[in-house]
Amino acid sequence: MKRTRIVLASVCIGLAALAVQGAAIAQSEPYKVFDTRPVITEGPYLSALSDTSVSVMWMTDAPSHAKVRLSDGDSAREIEPQVDGLVPVGQRHVVTITGLDPGKRYSYEASATRVVKLKPYWPDKGLSTASAAAAFTTFSPQQDKVSFSVVTDTHEDTARIGRLMKLVDWASADALLHLGDAFHWIDSEEQLWAKWLRPTVAAMGPGKPLLFARGNHELRGAFARQLAGYVPTPEGSYHYGRAMGPVHLLVLDTAEDKPDETNVYAQLNRTVPYREGELAWLRAHAASNSHFSSAPFRVVAMHQGDWGWLPDNGAAWTALANQAGVDLVLAGHDHAFSYQAPGKGHAYHRLVLGQDQLARVDATERTLTVKVVTDKGTPVHTLTIASRR
Ligand SMILES: [Fe+2]
Incomplete structure (x- = not known):
């Protein structure tokens, strides 16, 4: 009813506007619709998938508004974002889907409709375009096994990303986990795509999710404050938990590696209250x-x-992880492989992945295995952990 009323009320003025301005291709709407479609220039890709939600992210060459068409095979629905009651119009699109069923396969299309001129009344519109349909499966607390591949510290080296992505067995991987420092620092949107997301998404495709733990280098540079808009999460934060069958994954943000007072930050960091x-x-x-x-x-x-970096050198975090029964910490940052068994100081296994290495995590209810190989596929280390529960 609401939509009908708006359309009827606007027809008279709309026709007058058409008479003056002409050249619109569609007369069925009370605003101009030009014969122009947006082009999807990046993505879509899936960010931070959970058992009930996911953020879909993509870009278009021109300002558009966006939605996702979602189908579970039986029924379909459209998810259209709004911010403070307005449909976002731009070239960067994020649609967060919630209310999904765990362990269910969905297909989706990312769609964008051109907005030619964002006038106060009867903005000039264009036509729509949609991505090819792609499918994904939500995680489930009940799934009996899970597998994911891990890379870290790719540091803008697209050849490195290419070598590592070729080694991933995508058919059997449920996700790709990046442990941060994809950059030296972040200056621009184009850098973000060119040096990391474009080659990563090209390998990953539209159906496998990216899970991202922010690195210290991602807090630096003029575009660092925009990064979250390109690795969106349904929670809206860089830390979250995921129920992946036998694994409960905690993705955490370790922020900077130096105190907020360090002179190079010029008093622009406040990681203490954040942490x-x-x-x-x-x-x-x-x-x-x-x-x-x-x-x-x-x-x-x-x-x-x-x-x-933390004022207590991480003592409170280590104590919490020990007390909460964390089994394994997967990290990067050192650019070299290391492994520490539970013992002195921490009750968990700690595996630090090297820069030119790929880890594959496979877990069942009884056993978790981490296989680390070099970018040439040469074995580095295999860690096998039996469940303590
Ligand atoms: Fe780092």
């Missing part, structure tokens, strides 16, 4: 999340294996 908030979230999550408490394996994925 306090993240720690409070982790404490509450570990205490209340039913999958965390029941999962055979509790795995932390983060950039710096020592929890990043």
Whole structure:
């Protein structure tokens, strides 16, 4: 009813506007529709998939508004974002889908409709374009196994990304996990695509999700504050938990590797209160999340294996991880492989992945295996952990 009323009210003025301005191709709408379609220039790709939600991200060459068409095979729906009641218009598109069923296969299309001129009344529009249909499967707390591949510290080296992506067995991988420092620093949107997301998404395709743990280098540069818009999460934060069958994965943000007062930051960093908030979230999550408490394996994925720079050198984080029964920490940052068994200081396995290495994590209810290989596929290390639960 609402839409009908708006259309009727606008027809008279709309026709007058058409008479003056002419040249629109569609007369059925009370605003001009030009014969122009947006081109999807990047993506779509899936970011931070969970058991019930995912963020779909893509770009168009011209300002457009966007939506995702989603089907589970039986029924279809459209998800259209809004911010403060307005449909976003731009070239960067993020549609977060919630309310999904765990362990279910969905197909989706990313669609964009050109907005030629964003006038206050009867903006000039264009036509729509849509991506090819792609399919994905949500994680499930109940799935009996999970597999994912891990890279880190790719540092803008697209040849390195290409070598590592070729080694991923995409058919059997549920996700790609990047442990941060994809950049030296972030200056622009084009750098973000050219030096990381474009070659990564080309390998990953539209159906496998990217899980990203921010690295210290991602806090630097003029475009660092925009990064979250390109690696969106349904939660809207860089830290989150994922129920992936036998694994409860905690993706954490270890932020910077030096104190906020360090002169190179010119008093523009406030990671202390940020990390306090993240720690409070982790404490509450570990205490209340039913999958965390029941999962055979509790795995932390983060950039710096020592929890990043913290006033207490990470003591509170280590104590919480020990007390919460974290089994494994996967990290990067060092650019070289290392492994520390549970023992002195920490009760969890800690595996630091090297820069030109790929890790493959496979977990069942009984066993979790991490196989690390070089970018040539040469074995580096295999870690096997039995469930303690
Ligand atoms: Fe780093």
